[in-house]
Amino acid sequence: MAASVRPLVLQRWRLAKSLTSADLPPCGGDVRQDREEQRRALTLLASLLAATVICTSASAACPIELATYRAGDESTAIEFRPTDGAAEVTNAFRLLLGDDTVMDGHVMWTQGVERPNGMISHECPDGDVTGPEYEACTAWQGVVYSVDASGGVGLLPREGEPAPLHLLFPDLAYALHAFPPLSGRTTLPLWEVFTLSGCQE
Numbered sequence: 001m002a003a004s005v006r007p008l009v010l011q012r013w014r015l016a017k018s019l020t021s022a023d024l025p026p027c028g029g030d031v032r033q034d035r036e037e038q039r040r041a042l043t044l045l046a047s048l049l050a051a052t053v054i055c056t057s058a059s060a061a062c063p064i065e066l067a068t069y070r071a072g073d074e075s076t077a078i079e080f081r082p083t084d085g086a087a088e089v090t091n092a093f094r095l096l097l098g099d100d101t102v103m104d105g106h107v108m109w110t111q112g113v114e115r116p117n118g119m120i121s122h123e124c125p126d127g128d129v130t131g132p133e134y135e136a137c138t139a140w141q142g143v144v145y146s147v148d149a150s151g152g153v154g155l156l157p158r159e160g161e162p163a164p165l166h167l168l169f170p171d172l173a174y175a176l177h178a179f180p181p182l183s184g185r186t187t188l189p190l191w192e193v194f195t196l197s198g199c200q201e
Contacts, residue, residue: 061162062199064091069167069194076189078105078167079200083159090158091144095120098187107144107156116156118144118169122181139182140175144168147193167194 069078075098083092083106091107105120124137144156146164157164172192176182 062196063159064157064161064163065159066200067163067196068198068200070197071189071194072191073189075187076194077197078194080163090116091118091156097182097185097189099185101182101185101187103139109158115143118142118156120172122179137181139179140169140172142170142172145170163196163199165196168192169194 065080065082067080070076077096078093079096080091080093083089088108089106090109093105093107095103095105097103101122103120103122104124105118107116107118109115110117118141119138120140121134121138125133145168146154146156147166147168148154149165153168154164156167169192173189176188182188
Protein backbone atom coordinates (compact mmCIF):
# COMPACT_ATOMS: atom_id res chain seq x y z
CA MET A 1 0.00 0.00 0.00
CA ALA A 2 1.35 3.43 -0.89
CA ALA A 3 2.83 5.41 2.00
CA SER A 4 0.51 8.36 1.30
CA VAL A 5 -2.55 6.13 1.82
CA ARG A 6 -1.48 4.73 5.20
CA PRO A 7 -2.47 7.80 7.28
CA LEU A 8 -5.92 7.70 5.65
CA VAL A 9 -6.37 4.01 6.45
CA LEU A 10 -5.19 4.56 10.03
CA GLN A 11 -7.58 7.47 10.47
CA ARG A 12 -10.51 5.41 9.20
CA TRP A 13 -9.55 2.45 11.39
CA ARG A 14 -9.49 4.70 14.47
CA LEU A 15 -12.89 6.10 13.51
CA ALA A 16 -14.39 2.65 13.19
CA LYS A 17 -12.75 1.51 16.42
CA SER A 18 -14.20 4.47 18.27
CA LEU A 19 -17.62 3.56 16.93
CA THR A 20 -17.31 0.03 18.28
CA SER A 21 -16.86 1.36 21.80
CA ALA A 22 -19.16 4.37 21.58
CA ASP A 23 -22.72 4.51 22.86
CA LEU A 24 -22.60 1.00 24.29
CA PRO A 25 -24.91 0.12 27.14
CA PRO A 26 -23.46 -0.06 30.65
CA CYS A 27 -22.39 -3.38 32.07
CA GLY A 28 -25.42 -5.62 32.33
CA GLY A 29 -27.30 -3.67 29.64
CA ASP A 30 -28.94 -4.95 26.48
CA VAL A 31 -26.48 -7.36 24.86
CA ARG A 32 -28.38 -7.29 21.58
CA GLN A 33 -27.86 -3.51 21.33
CA ASP A 34 -24.17 -4.00 22.06
CA ARG A 35 -23.82 -6.53 19.25
CA GLU A 36 -25.81 -4.39 16.82
CA GLU A 37 -23.55 -1.38 17.45
CA GLN A 38 -20.44 -3.48 16.91
CA ARG A 39 -21.90 -5.00 13.73
CA ARG A 40 -22.59 -1.54 12.30
CA ALA A 41 -19.12 -0.32 13.19
CA LEU A 42 -17.45 -3.33 11.58
CA THR A 43 -19.57 -2.90 8.45
CA LEU A 44 -18.49 0.74 8.28
CA LEU A 45 -14.84 -0.24 8.73
CA ALA A 46 -15.07 -2.81 5.93
CA SER A 47 -16.64 -0.31 3.53
CA LEU A 48 -14.05 2.35 4.35
CA LEU A 49 -11.17 -0.05 3.80
CA ALA A 50 -12.70 -1.26 0.55
CA ALA A 51 -12.99 2.32 -0.69
CA THR A 52 -9.35 2.91 0.22
CA VAL A 53 -8.23 -0.16 -1.75
CA ILE A 54 -10.25 0.96 -4.79
CA CYS A 55 -8.73 4.43 -4.58
CA THR A 56 -5.23 2.99 -4.32
CA SER A 57 -5.79 0.69 -7.30
CA ALA A 58 -7.11 3.53 -9.43
CA SER A 59 -4.02 5.60 -8.76
CA ALA A 60 -1.63 2.73 -9.49
CA ALA A 61 0.96 3.27 -12.23
CA CYS A 62 -0.34 3.08 -15.78
CA PRO A 63 1.45 0.54 -18.00
CA ILE A 64 3.32 2.19 -20.86
CA GLU A 65 1.22 0.44 -23.54
CA LEU A 66 -1.90 2.28 -22.29
CA ALA A 67 -0.35 5.67 -21.55
CA THR A 68 -1.13 8.94 -23.31
CA TYR A 69 1.14 12.00 -23.40
CA ARG A 70 0.83 15.62 -24.45
CA ALA A 71 3.37 18.19 -25.53
CA GLY A 72 3.65 21.49 -23.68
CA ASP A 73 1.69 23.36 -26.34
CA GLU A 74 -1.22 20.86 -25.93
CA SER A 75 -1.54 20.56 -29.73
CA THR A 76 0.47 17.35 -30.08
CA ALA A 77 -0.23 14.05 -28.34
CA ILE A 78 1.19 10.54 -28.20
CA GLU A 79 -0.98 7.48 -27.60
CA PHE A 80 0.71 4.18 -26.88
CA ARG A 81 -0.98 0.93 -27.80
CA PRO A 82 -0.24 -2.77 -27.28
CA THR A 83 2.04 -4.41 -29.83
CA ASP A 84 -0.11 -7.58 -29.86
CA GLY A 85 2.90 -9.82 -29.50
CA ALA A 86 4.99 -8.41 -32.35
CA ALA A 87 8.35 -10.16 -32.34
CA GLU A 88 10.68 -7.21 -32.92
CA VAL A 89 8.56 -4.19 -31.99
CA THR A 90 8.71 -3.52 -28.23
CA ASN A 91 6.44 -0.45 -28.19
CA ALA A 92 3.84 0.96 -30.57
CA PHE A 93 2.25 4.41 -30.52
CA ARG A 94 0.55 7.09 -32.59
CA LEU A 95 1.64 10.72 -32.89
CA LEU A 96 -1.41 13.00 -33.13
CA LEU A 97 -0.92 16.48 -34.55
CA GLY A 98 -3.27 19.39 -33.95
CA ASP A 99 -4.76 19.26 -37.44
CA ASP A 100 -5.92 15.64 -36.98
CA THR A 101 -2.90 14.21 -38.79
CA VAL A 102 -2.04 10.77 -37.38
CA MET A 103 1.48 9.38 -37.68
CA ASP A 104 2.58 5.84 -36.86
CA GLY A 105 5.33 5.15 -34.36
CA HIS A 106 7.12 2.07 -33.12
CA VAL A 107 10.15 1.21 -31.02
CA MET A 108 12.66 -1.60 -31.53
CA TRP A 109 15.50 -2.15 -29.07
CA THR A 110 18.94 -2.30 -30.62
CA GLN A 111 21.37 -5.09 -29.92
CA GLY A 112 24.79 -4.71 -28.35
CA VAL A 113 24.40 -1.36 -26.60
CA GLU A 114 20.68 -1.67 -26.01
CA ARG A 115 18.64 1.42 -26.76
CA PRO A 116 14.92 1.92 -27.54
CA ASN A 117 15.20 3.11 -31.11
CA GLY A 118 12.00 4.89 -32.10
CA MET A 119 10.70 5.66 -35.58
CA ILE A 120 7.79 7.87 -36.65
CA SER A 121 6.41 7.51 -40.16
CA HIS A 122 3.60 8.94 -42.26
CA GLU A 123 1.58 7.15 -44.94
CA CYS A 124 4.14 4.48 -45.73
CA PRO A 125 3.08 2.18 -48.60
CA ASP A 126 1.72 -1.25 -47.78
CA GLY A 127 3.37 -4.53 -48.67
CA ASP A 128 7.04 -4.91 -49.51
CA VAL A 129 8.61 -1.48 -49.04
CA THR A 130 12.00 -0.68 -50.48
CA GLY A 131 14.68 1.13 -48.50
CA PRO A 132 14.24 4.45 -50.34
CA GLU A 133 10.44 4.25 -49.99
CA TYR A 134 10.67 3.63 -46.26
CA GLU A 135 13.20 6.42 -45.84
CA ALA A 136 10.91 8.82 -47.71
CA CYS A 137 7.98 8.13 -45.38
CA THR A 138 10.02 8.19 -42.13
CA ALA A 139 9.77 11.56 -40.42
CA TRP A 140 11.88 10.91 -37.30
CA GLN A 141 14.21 8.30 -35.88
CA GLY A 142 16.07 8.29 -32.57
CA VAL A 143 16.35 7.03 -29.01
CA VAL A 144 13.30 7.66 -26.79
CA TYR A 145 14.20 8.76 -23.26
CA SER A 146 12.15 8.85 -20.08
CA VAL A 147 12.32 11.51 -17.38
CA ASP A 148 10.97 10.98 -13.86
CA ALA A 149 9.54 13.51 -11.40
CA SER A 150 12.96 14.28 -9.92
CA GLY A 151 14.55 14.90 -13.32
CA GLY A 152 16.28 11.54 -13.59
CA VAL A 153 16.76 10.44 -17.20
CA GLY A 154 16.30 6.83 -18.31
CA LEU A 155 15.16 4.85 -21.32
CA LEU A 156 11.64 4.19 -22.57
CA PRO A 157 10.24 1.22 -20.62
CA ARG A 158 9.07 -1.93 -22.34
CA GLU A 159 5.47 -3.12 -22.35
CA GLY A 160 4.07 -4.05 -18.95
CA GLU A 161 6.28 -1.56 -17.12
CA PRO A 162 4.96 1.67 -15.53
CA ALA A 163 4.71 4.71 -17.77
CA PRO A 164 7.20 7.47 -16.85
CA LEU A 165 6.10 11.02 -16.11
CA HIS A 166 7.82 12.51 -19.16
CA LEU A 167 9.15 11.30 -22.51
CA LEU A 168 11.84 12.97 -24.58
CA PHE A 169 12.05 12.57 -28.35
CA PRO A 170 15.30 14.40 -29.25
CA ASP A 171 15.03 16.72 -32.29
CA LEU A 172 11.48 15.59 -33.06
CA ALA A 173 10.24 19.13 -33.69
CA TYR A 174 13.08 19.90 -36.10
CA ALA A 175 12.55 16.61 -37.95
CA LEU A 176 8.81 17.17 -38.39
CA HIS A 177 9.31 20.72 -39.67
CA ALA A 178 11.87 19.41 -42.17
CA PHE A 179 9.68 16.49 -43.31
CA PRO A 180 8.43 17.37 -46.85
CA PRO A 181 4.92 15.82 -46.54
CA LEU A 182 4.26 18.12 -43.55
CA SER A 183 5.67 21.25 -45.17
CA GLY A 184 3.72 24.41 -44.43
CA ARG A 185 1.75 22.97 -41.50
CA THR A 186 1.18 25.40 -38.62
CA THR A 187 0.25 22.71 -36.12
CA LEU A 188 3.66 21.07 -35.80
CA PRO A 189 5.20 20.89 -32.31
CA LEU A 190 7.96 23.24 -31.26
CA TRP A 191 9.25 21.05 -28.46
CA GLU A 192 10.12 17.39 -27.87
CA VAL A 193 9.08 16.83 -24.24
CA PHE A 194 5.79 15.03 -23.62
CA THR A 195 4.06 14.75 -20.23
CA LEU A 196 1.87 11.86 -19.08
CA SER A 197 -1.75 12.97 -19.53
CA GLY A 198 -3.83 9.85 -19.04
CA CYS A 199 -4.25 6.10 -19.13
CA GLN A 200 -6.46 4.35 -21.67
CA GLU A 201 -8.85 1.63 -20.53
